Amino acid sequence: MGLLRGVVLGLLVTMASIAVAQEESDQRYEDQARAIQDQEARIEVLEAQMSQFVQGDTGGGTSDFFDAPHLSIRGFAHVGYGYNESHTRDVASDTDSNAFDTGGFTLIITSQISERISFFNETEFKILASGASALSIARVKLNVDAWDWLRFTMGKGHTAIGYWNKNYHHGAWVDPTIERPLIYAYEGGGGILPLHYQGLEMKGDLDLGLGTLSYVATLANGRGTTTTSTPVLDRNDSKMTGFTFTYQPVEGLGFGLNGFSDRIPADSSLPTRTRRIEERIYGAHLYYRSSPWDFASEVQLISHDDHTSDSTLSHYGGFAHLGYELGRWTPYYRFDFLNLESGDPFFATSTPTMGLSDTIQHTLGVRWDIRPYLALKAELRYLHDKFDRESTAGFQAAFAF
Amino acid sequence: MRLPLISLVVLATTLLGPVHALEAQSRDVVVILNRKNETTELTRFELSKIYKGTRRSWDRDLEISLYLPPRTSHAIDTVAEEILKVGSPDGIARFYLQAIFRNIFRDMPMAFATTNETVRRVAVEPGAIAIVDRREISNPRLVKIIRVTDLAGR
Numbered sequence: 032m033g034l035l036r037g038v039v040l041g042l043l044v045t046m047a048s049i050a051v052a053q054e055e056s057d058q059r060y061e062d063q064a065r066a067i068q069d070q071e072a073r074i075e076v077l078e079a080q081m082s083q084f085v086q087g088d089t090g091g092g093t094s095d096f097f098d099a100p101h102l103s104i105r106g107f108a109h110v111g112y113g114y115n116e117s118h119t120r121d122v123a124s125d126t127d128s129n130a131f132d133t134g135g136f137t138l139i140i141t142s143q144i145s146e147r148i149s150f151f152n153e154t155e156f157k158i159l160a161s162g163a164s165a166l167s168i169a170r171v172k173l174n175v176d177a178w179d180w181l182r183f184t185m186g187k188g189h190t191a192i193g194y195w196n197k198n199y200h201h202g203a204w205v206d207p208t209i210e211r212p213l214i215y216a217y218e219g220g221g222g223i224l225p226l227h228y229q230g231l232e233m234k235g236d237l238d239l240g241l242g243t244l245s246y247v248a249t250l251a252n253g254r255g256t257t258t259t260s261t262p263v264l265d266r267n268d269s270k271m272t273g274f275t276f277t278y279q280p281v282e283g284l285g286f287g288l289n290g291f292s293d294r295i296p297a298d299s300s301l302p303t304r305t306r307r308i309e310e311r312i313y314g315a316h317l318y319y320r321s322s323p324w325d326f327a328s329e330v331q332l333i334s335h336d337d338h339t340s341d342s343t344l345s346h347y348g349g350f351a352h353l354g355y356e357l358g359r360w361t362p363y364y365r366f367d368f369l370n371l372e373s374g375d376p377f378f379a380t381s382t383p384t385m386g387l388s389d390t391i392q393h394t395l396g397v398r399w400d401i402r403p404y405l406a407l408k409a410e411l412r413y414l415h416d417k418f419d420r421e422s423t424a425g426f427q428a429a430f431a432f
Numbered sequence: 433m434r435l436p437l438i439s440l441v442v443l444a445t446t447l448l449g450p451v452h453a454l455e456a457q458s459r460d461v462v463v464i465l466n467r468k469n470e471t472t473e474l475t476r477f478e479l480s481k482i483y484k485g486t487r488r489s490w491d492r493d494l495e496i497s498l499y500l501p502p503r504t505s506h507a508i509d510t511v512a513e514e515i516l517k518v519g520s521p522d523g524i525a526r527f528y529l530q531a532i533f534r535n536i537f538r539d540m541p542m543a544f545a546t547t548n549e550t551v552r553r554v555a556v557e558p559g560a561i562a563i564v565d566r567r568e569i570s571n572p573r574l575v576k577i578i579r580v581t582d583l584a585g586r
Binding site: 068071072075076103105107139141142143146147149151170172174176178179184188197198200202205236238243245282283321322323356359400403404431 | 467477480481486487488489492495517518519522523525526529530532533534535538539555556571573574
């Protein structure tokens with residue numbers, strides 16, 4: 032019996048030893064199989080790199096030996112037709128007109144100079160009312176991306192006032208409507224806001240955990256003696272300073288505020304402009320952009336402390352835009368309002384009539400994105416104030432190339 | 433008049449079928465990164481910031497390099513509808529051209545003809561990220577595959 036017990040015990044020990052050895056062997060086998068798979072994966076990556084090299088693509092975005100910057104050029108243009116009827120209190124002044132319009136074209140030129148430095152340019156080629164052509168450099172910027180929350184831009188650009196001017200510039204294809212809001216008319220077209228700057232921007236996007244905060248701080252040449260003066264030179268020692276922020280709590284929704292300050296120099300040729308004007312611009316904006324909705328609204332208040340007349344004049348304007356995508360069709364409506372307080376010597380020559388009394392405009396239209404880079408727009412606009420009524424029907428084909 | 437129960441079942445199946453199909457497609461949509469990238473997961477909102485240009489770098493030393501899915505892949509619908517929220521793949525082209533116009537992007541993100549070409553590119557570029565249909569990946573070991581939380585409601 033003792034012998035039998037010994038044999039059984041021996042067998043059990045032997046079997047246990049074999050099991051442990053087998054387990055260790057299986058573990059070594061698995062480790063070796065894993066190591067082989069890792070090596071095979073590394074070899075495949077190297078083969079992929081070799082393939083890219085043979086095809087002439089080093090994976091760095093350029094194929095030049097010296098890794099030189101590559102220029103990218105894109106263009107925007109539009110053609111259109113408009114019919115306009117204007118009615119004033121004086122019936123004899125009623126007029127109507129219609130004309131085809133070629134809006135010239137805009138080139139966007141970009142180039143990545145190095146990993147975090149890039150160049151941006153927007154140049155317009157315009158056809159003037161006289162029939163002559165004109166070239167205008169709307170934007171030229173050097174961008175430096177230090178971090179996502181800190182980027183710098185130096186050069187000429189569109190002032191980060193509010194929402195519309197930051198997002199919509201000279202390319203009609205990008206704009207949701209044919210005409211810009213009244214408050215955002217260009218300086219040369221009687222606009223009252225400083226839409227272009229030449230100077231320095233510091234901006235970024237901060238992840239707050241509960242949404243994103245975007246900001247733009249501006250330091251630039253100030254306004255000239257008239258609204259149409261471009262800020263190429265600074266005619267006084269004072270710079271235009273501004274700050275705009277937008278908070279996006281959820282995707283597509285944003286609201287924010289802006290504040291700008293400038294000192295407009297005197298114009299000695301005018302008795303009403305013998306001394307400077309202190310300008311303050313305050314605004315607020317709200318938008319929601321997530322397909323199919325496109326909603327944007329904002330209001331801007333301009334305050335002028337006129338040191339010649341020792342008075343303060345206030346002007347305000349704004350808009351509310353609503354579009355709704357139905358496939359490739361986007362019907363839209365926009366409400367504009369603009370009110371200039373009379374007697375402001377800075378606006379007197381550039382906007383002699385528009386906005387002196389409460390101006391309201393209704394815009395109703397539809398945009399058809401017939402192709403990814405071609406949009407057709409049809410629009411009806413009705414503008415009225417205390418003295419004038421103006422009705423316009425417009426059609427536009429805007430495209431990118 | 434009360435509809436027969438079978439009609440209601442057929443109607444529900446017809447209406448919900450495409451929704452389930454889209455959700456099923458979205459479940460197969462994954463994000464691929466270079467194997468050297470230390471990122472292990474992303475939320476849909478973080479992915480949206482990357483593809484909209486709000487976030488441009490992984491860290492101080494590594495810029496993000498975006499790639500779009502092939503035009504023929506189901507993943508392009510996920511990018512359009514859930515990441516950029518532009519409604520359709522045509523909206524993606526408009527979105528990025530507008531972003532170039534607004535000085536957010538320097539050029540359009542690249543897209544290759546096939547998912548496997550995209551995979552090979554991500555495999556050799558340290559900062560690369562792409563959204564692809566995982567069913568179309570022949571060799572998943574070339575890249576790091578991560579799932580995106582909150583995609584298609586998951």
